[in-house]
Amino acid sequence: AQKVTQAQTEISVVEKEDVTLDCVYETRDTTYYLFWYKQPPSGELVFLIRRNSFDEQNEISGRYSWNFQKSTSSFNFTITASQVVDSAVYFCALITTGGYNKLIFGAGTRLAVHP
Amino acid sequence: GAGVSQSPSNKVTEKGKDVELRCDPISGHTALYWYRQSLGQGLEFLIYFQGNSAPDKSGLPSDRFSAERTGGSVSTLTIQRTQQEDSAVYLCASSPRDRQETQYFGPGTRLLVL
Numbered sequence: 001a002q003k004v005t006q007a008q009t010e011i012s013v014v015e016k017e018d019v020t021l022d023c024v025y026e027t028r029d030t031t032y033y034l035f036w037y038k039q040p041p042s043g044e045l046v047f048l049i050r051r052n053s054f055d056e057q058n059e060i061s062g063r064y065s066w067n068f069q070k071s072t073s074s075f076n077f078t079i080t081a082s083q084v085v086d087s088a089v090y091f092c093a094l095i096t097t098g099g100y101n102k103l104i105f106g107a108g109t110r111l112a113v114h115p
Numbered sequence: 116g117a118g119v120s121q122s123p124s125n126k127v128t129e130k131g132k133d134v135e136l137r138c139d140p141i142s143g144h145t146a147l148y149w150y151r152q153s154l155g156q157g158l159e160f161l162i163y164f165q166g167n168s169a170p171d172k173s174g175l176p177s178d179r180f181s182a183e184r185t186g187g188s189v190s191t192l193t194i195q196r197t198q199q200e201d202s203a204v205y206l207c208a209s210s211p212r213d214r215q216e217t218q219y220f221g222p223g224t225r226l227l228v229l
Contacts, residue, residue, distance in 0.1 A: 015185075030135060033216045035217075037220075043225075044221070044222045044223065045206065045208075045218065047219055048217070050214075050216065090135045091158065095216050100170055101146065101216050101218070102148075102162060102173075102174070103158075103208075103216050104160075104162060105158040105161060106157075107157050108157070110137060
Protein backbone atom coordinates (compact mmCIF):
# COMPACT_ATOMS: atom_id res chain seq x y z
CA ALA A 1 0.00 0.00 0.00
CA GLN A 2 1.09 3.57 -0.60
CA LYS A 3 0.99 6.08 2.20
CA VAL A 4 2.37 9.48 3.12
CA THR A 5 2.75 10.53 6.73
CA GLN A 6 3.25 14.09 7.91
CA ALA A 7 3.47 13.69 11.65
CA GLN A 8 3.57 17.41 12.41
CA THR A 9 0.05 18.78 12.39
CA GLU A 10 0.97 22.36 13.23
CA ILE A 11 4.22 24.26 13.63
CA SER A 12 4.55 27.77 14.94
CA VAL A 13 7.77 29.78 14.53
CA VAL A 14 8.92 33.35 14.75
CA GLU A 15 10.08 35.10 11.62
CA LYS A 16 13.69 34.37 10.57
CA GLU A 17 13.73 31.00 12.29
CA ASP A 18 14.55 27.92 10.22
CA VAL A 19 11.87 25.24 10.12
CA THR A 20 11.81 21.67 8.81
CA LEU A 21 8.65 19.90 7.72
CA ASP A 22 8.85 16.13 7.89
CA CYS A 23 7.48 13.68 5.35
CA VAL A 24 7.72 9.89 5.46
CA TYR A 25 6.35 7.75 2.66
CA GLU A 26 5.57 4.09 2.06
CA THR A 27 5.57 2.28 -1.25
CA ARG A 28 6.76 -1.03 -2.63
CA ASP A 29 7.30 0.41 -6.08
CA THR A 30 10.88 1.14 -7.10
CA THR A 31 9.87 4.00 -9.37
CA TYR A 32 7.89 6.82 -7.85
CA TYR A 33 7.70 10.59 -7.56
CA LEU A 34 7.55 12.78 -4.50
CA PHE A 35 6.11 16.27 -4.31
CA TRP A 36 5.61 19.20 -2.02
CA TYR A 37 2.67 21.58 -2.44
CA LYS A 38 1.89 24.78 -0.57
CA GLN A 39 -1.69 25.81 0.24
CA PRO A 40 -1.87 29.43 1.39
CA PRO A 41 -5.03 30.86 2.97
CA SER A 42 -6.40 31.57 -0.50
CA GLY A 43 -6.82 27.82 -0.90
CA GLU A 44 -5.02 27.10 -4.15
CA LEU A 45 -2.46 24.30 -4.11
CA VAL A 46 0.87 25.60 -5.38
CA PHE A 47 3.40 23.15 -6.77
CA LEU A 48 6.82 23.52 -5.15
CA ILE A 49 8.96 20.56 -6.16
CA ARG A 50 8.95 17.16 -7.86
CA ARG A 51 11.58 14.53 -7.21
CA ASN A 52 11.84 11.07 -8.79
CA SER A 53 12.97 8.00 -6.88
CA PHE A 54 16.25 7.70 -8.77
CA ASP A 55 17.46 11.16 -7.90
CA GLU A 56 18.54 11.47 -4.28
CA GLN A 57 20.38 14.69 -4.80
CA ASN A 58 19.21 17.36 -2.42
CA GLU A 59 17.79 20.50 -3.92
CA ILE A 60 17.91 24.12 -2.90
CA SER A 61 15.73 26.89 -4.28
CA GLY A 62 16.27 30.19 -2.57
CA ARG A 63 15.22 29.78 1.07
CA TYR A 64 13.72 26.35 0.36
CA SER A 65 15.63 23.09 0.45
CA TRP A 66 14.62 19.45 0.26
CA ASN A 67 16.34 16.40 1.68
CA PHE A 68 15.43 13.08 0.05
CA GLN A 69 16.66 9.94 1.80
CA LYS A 70 15.54 6.60 0.40
CA SER A 71 17.15 4.73 3.29
CA THR A 72 14.64 6.28 5.68
CA SER A 73 11.84 6.85 3.13
CA SER A 74 11.82 10.52 3.95
CA PHE A 75 11.50 13.69 1.92
CA ASN A 76 11.86 16.59 4.30
CA PHE A 77 11.41 20.25 3.50
CA THR A 78 13.34 23.06 5.17
CA ILE A 79 12.56 26.74 5.03
CA THR A 80 15.50 28.92 6.01
CA ALA A 81 14.90 32.33 7.56
CA SER A 82 11.15 31.92 7.51
CA GLN A 83 8.87 34.83 6.60
CA VAL A 84 5.26 35.61 7.38
CA VAL A 85 4.38 34.88 3.74
CA ASP A 86 5.49 31.29 4.30
CA SER A 87 2.44 30.76 6.52
CA ALA A 88 0.39 28.05 4.82
CA VAL A 89 -0.47 24.38 4.91
CA TYR A 90 2.21 22.27 3.26
CA PHE A 91 1.41 18.91 1.73
CA CYS A 92 3.79 16.13 0.84
CA ALA A 93 2.54 13.74 -1.85
CA LEU A 94 3.50 10.55 -3.67
CA ILE A 95 2.81 9.15 -7.13
CA THR A 96 3.72 5.58 -8.03
CA THR A 97 4.15 4.48 -11.61
CA GLY A 98 1.26 2.06 -11.54
CA GLY A 99 -1.06 4.61 -10.04
CA TYR A 100 -2.22 6.57 -13.09
CA ASN A 101 -0.58 9.68 -11.69
CA LYS A 102 -2.89 9.62 -8.69
CA LEU A 103 -1.41 11.89 -6.03
CA ILE A 104 -1.47 10.38 -2.57
CA PHE A 105 -1.31 13.23 -0.09
CA GLY A 106 -0.22 13.41 3.49
CA ALA A 107 -2.48 15.11 5.99
CA GLY A 108 -0.56 18.36 5.71
CA THR A 109 1.41 20.50 8.13
CA ARG A 110 0.07 23.93 9.03
CA LEU A 111 2.94 26.39 9.39
CA ALA A 112 2.37 29.69 11.15
CA VAL A 113 5.15 32.24 10.97
CA HIS A 114 4.74 35.11 13.41
CA PRO A 115 6.37 38.52 13.09
CA GLY B 116 -0.13 31.91 -19.18
CA ALA B 117 -3.49 31.25 -17.59
CA GLY B 118 -3.71 28.61 -14.92
CA VAL B 119 -6.41 26.08 -14.21
CA SER B 120 -9.75 27.76 -13.69
CA GLN B 121 -12.79 26.40 -11.91
CA SER B 122 -16.35 27.57 -11.61
CA PRO B 123 -18.26 28.36 -9.58
CA SER B 124 -15.94 29.45 -6.77
CA ASN B 125 -18.62 28.70 -4.23
CA LYS B 126 -21.83 26.72 -4.42
CA VAL B 127 -24.52 26.36 -1.81
CA THR B 128 -27.21 23.82 -2.53
CA GLU B 129 -29.96 21.96 -0.77
CA LYS B 130 -29.74 18.29 0.01
CA GLY B 131 -31.09 16.22 -2.84
CA LYS B 132 -30.30 18.70 -5.60
CA ASP B 133 -27.85 18.04 -8.43
CA VAL B 134 -24.75 20.20 -8.94
CA GLU B 135 -22.26 20.64 -11.76
CA LEU B 136 -18.72 21.81 -11.21
CA ARG B 137 -16.59 22.96 -14.11
CA CYS B 138 -12.85 22.82 -14.72
CA ASP B 139 -10.90 24.51 -17.48
CA PRO B 140 -7.35 23.10 -17.60
CA ILE B 141 -4.18 24.84 -18.66
CA SER B 142 -4.15 25.11 -22.45
CA GLY B 143 -2.38 22.16 -24.03
CA HIS B 144 -2.42 19.97 -20.93
CA THR B 145 -3.56 16.48 -21.84
CA ALA B 146 -4.27 15.04 -18.41
CA LEU B 147 -6.93 16.30 -16.00
CA TYR B 148 -7.67 15.26 -12.43
CA TRP B 149 -10.36 15.86 -9.84
CA TYR B 150 -9.66 15.75 -6.12
CA ARG B 151 -11.75 16.49 -3.07
CA GLN B 152 -10.57 18.18 0.10
CA SER B 153 -12.66 17.80 3.21
CA LEU B 154 -11.97 18.24 6.91
CA GLY B 155 -12.38 14.63 7.81
CA GLN B 156 -10.76 12.98 4.80
CA GLY B 157 -7.99 15.33 3.71
CA LEU B 158 -7.14 15.42 0.01
CA GLU B 159 -8.63 12.52 -1.95
CA PHE B 160 -8.27 11.56 -5.59
CA LEU B 161 -11.56 11.23 -7.48
CA ILE B 162 -10.91 10.68 -11.19
CA TYR B 163 -8.25 11.05 -13.87
CA PHE B 164 -8.72 11.86 -17.56
CA GLN B 165 -6.25 11.26 -20.33
CA GLY B 166 -7.74 13.11 -23.26
CA ASN B 167 -11.46 12.41 -23.12
CA SER B 168 -11.22 8.98 -21.54
CA ALA B 169 -11.05 8.20 -17.85
CA PRO B 170 -8.74 5.23 -17.21
CA ASP B 171 -9.03 5.66 -13.46
CA LYS B 172 -12.38 6.36 -11.79
CA SER B 173 -11.44 4.51 -8.66
CA GLY B 174 -11.82 7.49 -6.38
CA LEU B 175 -15.43 8.38 -7.14
CA PRO B 176 -17.16 7.79 -3.79
CA SER B 177 -20.51 6.60 -5.13
CA ASP B 178 -22.56 6.30 -8.30
CA ARG B 179 -24.01 9.74 -7.58
CA PHE B 180 -20.70 11.13 -8.80
CA SER B 181 -19.82 11.29 -12.48
CA ALA B 182 -17.48 13.28 -14.64
CA GLU B 183 -16.90 13.90 -18.28
CA ARG B 184 -14.40 15.68 -20.42
CA THR B 185 -15.11 16.83 -23.92
CA GLY B 186 -12.77 17.98 -26.66
CA GLY B 187 -9.80 17.07 -24.50
CA SER B 188 -10.31 20.27 -22.57
CA VAL B 189 -13.09 21.31 -20.21
CA SER B 190 -14.33 18.83 -17.64
CA THR B 191 -17.54 18.73 -15.63
CA LEU B 192 -17.97 16.91 -12.34
CA THR B 193 -21.62 16.18 -11.56
CA ILE B 194 -22.98 15.20 -8.19
CA GLN B 195 -26.54 13.94 -8.21
CA ARG B 196 -28.87 13.99 -5.22
CA THR B 197 -26.32 15.79 -3.07
CA GLN B 198 -25.85 14.79 0.55
CA GLN B 199 -24.41 16.81 3.40
CA GLU B 200 -21.29 14.66 3.42
CA ASP B 201 -20.57 15.89 -0.12
CA SER B 202 -19.69 19.30 1.34
CA ALA B 203 -16.03 19.88 0.53
CA VAL B 204 -13.68 21.78 -1.72
CA TYR B 205 -13.44 20.16 -5.15
CA LEU B 206 -10.07 20.72 -6.77
CA CYS B 207 -9.15 20.24 -10.39
CA ALA B 208 -5.61 19.81 -11.71
CA SER B 209 -4.01 19.36 -15.09
CA SER B 210 -0.62 18.21 -16.30
CA PRO B 211 1.34 18.45 -19.54
CA ARG B 212 2.02 15.53 -21.87
CA ASP B 213 5.76 15.49 -21.27
CA ARG B 214 5.55 15.64 -17.47
CA GLN B 215 2.23 14.10 -16.61
CA GLU B 216 3.06 13.41 -13.01
CA THR B 217 3.41 17.11 -12.24
CA GLN B 218 -0.04 18.47 -11.57
CA TYR B 219 -1.06 22.12 -11.42
CA PHE B 220 -4.13 22.90 -9.40
CA GLY B 221 -6.99 25.33 -9.79
CA PRO B 222 -8.49 27.43 -6.98
CA GLY B 223 -11.22 24.91 -6.24
CA THR B 224 -14.99 25.01 -5.86
CA ARG B 225 -16.26 25.16 -2.30
CA LEU B 226 -19.49 23.16 -2.10
CA LEU B 227 -21.84 23.42 0.84
CA VAL B 228 -24.84 21.12 1.00
CA LEU B 229 -27.49 22.28 3.46
